[in-house]
Amino acid sequence: MSKNIGIKSNKKKSNMPIAITIIVLGVVIIASIIFYVIYLDANTVRLFQHEHRHVGASLYESTVGRNIEQDFPHSPLELMRLYNDISFFLYGGIIVDDDLFMDVINLQRRLLSPELQESITAQQQFNHIKNAVNTLNEQGVFVRRSEVEHIQYDFYDQSTAIANIRQFLAFYGNVFWRYQLEVNESNQWMIVSWERVDESFLNPM
Numbered sequence: 001m002s003k004n005i006g007i008k009s010n011k012k013k014s015n016m017p018i019a020i021t022i023i024v025l026g027v028v029i030i031a032s033i034i035f036y037v038i039y040l041d042a043n044t045v046r047l048f049q050h051e052h053r054h055v056g057a058s059l060y061e062s063t064v065g066r067n068i069e070q071d072f073p074h075s076p077l078e079l080m081r082l083y084n085d086i087s088f089f090l091y092g093g094i095i096v097d098d099d100l101f102m103d104v105i106n107l108q109r110r111l112l113s114p115e116l117q118e119s120i121t122a123q124q125q126f127n128h129i130k131n132a133v134n135t136l137n138e139q140g141v142f143v144r145r146s147e148v149e150h151i152q153y154d155f156y157d158q159s160t161a162i163a164n165i166r167q168f169l170a171f172y173g174n175v176f177w178r179y180q181l182e183v184n185e186s187n188q189w190m191i192v193s194w195e196r197v198d199e200s201f202l203n204p205m
Helices: 002-044 050-062 076-091 098-110 116-120 122-138
Strands: 147-153 158-169 173-183 191-199
Touching: 050 076, 050 158, 076 098, 076 122, 076 147, 076 158, 076 173, 098 122, 147 191
Parallel strands: none
Antiparallel strands: 147 158, 158 173, 173 191
16 A cells, blocks of 8 residues: 555656646746737837737838848749738838838838839828828728739740739728739849729639
8 A cells, every 4th residue: 555655656746847847838938928018019109000019010020120132022922912011011000100101111112113113202102102091091991901813924924924912991892903013134023013903803814
């Protein structure tokens, strides 16, 4: 009988370090989450709408937090995904800091052809988008993240492509866009034009 008691006692002792490790890990994880939330609040409260601060922080990392010179999009799909993140960042009513808003606009311009950049200044673009965001808010229309529906390369010229985009506007519905992209002299894909189209573009020939 005493032998069995000794065995059980040893088992309990051997389980103690595991239990302590699990508890310590749990405390560390909880502390990390609390620290992250506090840090996020402290460092983004002036940049983003409070209710969008987590989305804003994520978009910040994927857009202006990206080193565009060393990590430029390598394909039309990657370019349009970045462009969609930027558009959502600008039109989604997330940013409240004007300096950050301009930084995002300058990044967006980096994805446009020189001709498009020359057609409008960064300040004009800033004013245009700000006015558009205010108008959408007044009309109760909220911009959601756009999706790349289809990428089609030119059959004869692989340095040009078309990107079909579905943009969802809450309380309004879907809007469809077709973007024309070309490779520039630095072998980088650039947006050269876009137009609004109807839903038939989803089924390209």
